[in-house]
Amino acid sequence: MKETRYVWQFNLQRQEQSSVDVYYDLVTCKKVVCKTIQKSAHPQLLHQFHMEIQVLSQIQYPFMPSILDIKENQETLSLFETYIPGMNLKDWMNCHPIQTRLFRFFYILQALNCINHLHEKEILYVDIKRENFLIHHQILYLIDFNGCVYDQSQGIYFSSPSNADPELFLNTPKTYSMDIFAFGTFMSSFYARKNWILSKCLKKDSKKRFQSIHQLKWTYIIYSFIKLIIVFILSVFLVLNGGKETLERKYKAHPKDELIFIQLYEKDLSKQKGTYYEKIQSNLYQWIQVKTLKESLKNPEIAFYMMKQAILSQNSMYCQFFIENIPQSIQTQNKELTQFLIQIKEKQITLSFCDQYITYLNQSQELDTLSIFMNLLVDEQIIVSNLNELFELHEKMTPNHPEFEICSIFYLEYCLFLQTKELSLPVPDSYQQSQNEQVQTLIHYLERS
Known part of the structure; x- marks a missing residue:
């Protein structure tokens, strides 16, 4: 870029005809993201780029980037938007399995609010997946809007095979039901087993799914609240009956529970001495002598x-x-x-x-x-x-x-x-x-x- 206002910092992504870079804005003294595409790029890529500009121009939401500037020259078109620090949700979940399990309700609810905001603008996100969310200080931010289309559109320009609605490539108008199916695949990454909400989201027949993201959101809130009440009642019952279980006892009773297992394993890991890799070696030495470990290993996540x-x-x-x-x-x-x-x-x-x-x-x-x-x-x-x-x-x-x-x-x-x-x-x-x-x-x- 020849603009003196923006100073290049580092590259986030580079492809043959496009790139994503981080610049420092000398006027606002903040980092910004710059997405650049060659005007000679494939028409589909250009369409997706213009679609992202349209979407960002319409949304005003604290957990999505805002459009800041657009630059154009004879060869390229550049979009400047707010820089959001953080890690993509998929990588973060791999690094923090316990936090993911403990706070998944809040993460899913934040994601639902983002998609619901787009639906209020009659926009379908289409490619809902963990890689398109950034997490920073326990807050989710939705990014990358180049796959979006408007409600009742005839064509889809981009979607990942892992979250594609079975009806996606039929010659029919695209509806909010597509995002409900994609959101079901997104939710499934937080759960080891399907619950009835996931099953309803992932119905092949779109008419049998939730009718809107709003309906899915409130159903999920009520479902989670009922589960919380049941757990609370059981906990009170155990306390009143003198039931005080240690983490070790819980593990012996439920050796296949991945949350209990990882909590106990990482608790032991924190007690070990040496470098990170030496701690892992010492901890594994202790754990391979635990009789119930073989039973735990039957759980795919463990x-x-x-x-x-x-x-x-x-x-x-x-x-x-x-x-x-x-x-x-x-x-x-x-x-x-x-x-x-x-x-x-x-x-x-x-x-x-x-x-x-x-x-x-x-x-x-x-x-x-x-x-x-x-x-x-x-x-x-x-x-x-x-x-x-x-x-x-x-x-x-x-x-x-x-x-x-x-x-x-x-x-x-x-x-x-x-x-x-x-x-x-x-x-x-x-x-x-x-x-x-x-x-x-x-x-x-x-x-x-």
């Missing part, structure tokens, strides 16, 4: 959580234990993590696995094991085949992610290793902007080499 813990430990003995004790059906559902466990167990990381795992991480965006994976690439001195895909993966790592600093360090060490083999990888913009002293030192070494 198994998934413990597979990642074993990977973070980098200990072949622990990896072998979970390979032997997690049901085969769950291992099949998580074949990439299972393969990672096998690689660590056999103490031999293969090139084919590394290439497959990079693709898996790019598709799933489950970045909490990325630091360990990069560490193994450096230690084993493996040159992956898909270096460009590895770079794209690290471009997705945002400064707000808990693994950001350690991933940036391992990535730069890997770049230095590649230079010894006369190969190179670019450094993501976010890493270059890092204030970490070790990161800056490694970048300096790369530039000198």
Whole structure:
């Protein structure tokens, strides 16, 4: 940008004909998001860009970005909107499973209010998924409106396969029912099992779903309130009858309850000494001796959580234990993590696995094991085949992610290793902007080499 008002900070996303960057506004002294598209881009992309401008021009909601400015030149069109800090909800939920379970009612309610506000403007969001929500200080913000259409529109320009209404691509007017189905897929990520509200949202026949987001919202509030009353009554009954259960007793009584399990596991983890990875190793050593652990591993969510813990430990003995004790059906559902466990167990990381795992991480965006994976690439001195895909993966790592600093360090060490083999990888913009002293030192070494 040639405008002196806006000073470039870092890139959030870059594609062939568009980009999303963060700038510093010298007038307001605030960060802003700038979305830019080439005028030569595909007409569908241009339509989506103009649609986002239209939507942002109509909405005035504290938990959505506001349009600030539009710039145009002979080649590009740029949209400036408010910058919202935070992490995308999918990554945040992976990092905070307990908070997700405890406060899911409030997160779902906030999301419902955002979609309801759009419906009041006769706008369908269409692509409702966790990646399109940012969470900051426990508040959800809805972003990315380029997939929106108006109620009764005939065409849809964008939707993710995971949340697409079965009637989406029929030649019929698009209605609010599409968003209700998509919201059902969004809600399902907060629950291990379907409840009747989810089932009603996900009915294939749109006429059998909730008739509006407003109706869904109040049904969900009443349903949650009734559950809360029941839990309160049971709690009072237990207290009056002298029932005082410790977390350990609760776990023994309900070894498959993922909330109780993770609470107890992380409580024990906090008591361990050493670095984060040493704490995990010590904690796993204690837990593999717990008799009820094998029963707990029959719960897919607990198994998934413990597979990642074993990977973070980098200990072949622990990896072998979970390979032997997690049901085969769950291992099949998580074949990439299972393969990672096998690689660590056999103490031999293969090139084919590394290439497959990079693709898996790019598709799933489950970045909490990325630091360990990069560490193994450096230690084993493996040159992956898909270096460009590895770079794209690290471009997705945002400064707000808990693994950001350690991933940036391992990535730069890997770049230095590649230079010894006369190969190179670019450094993501976010890493270059890092204030970490070790990161800056490694970048300096790369530039000198």
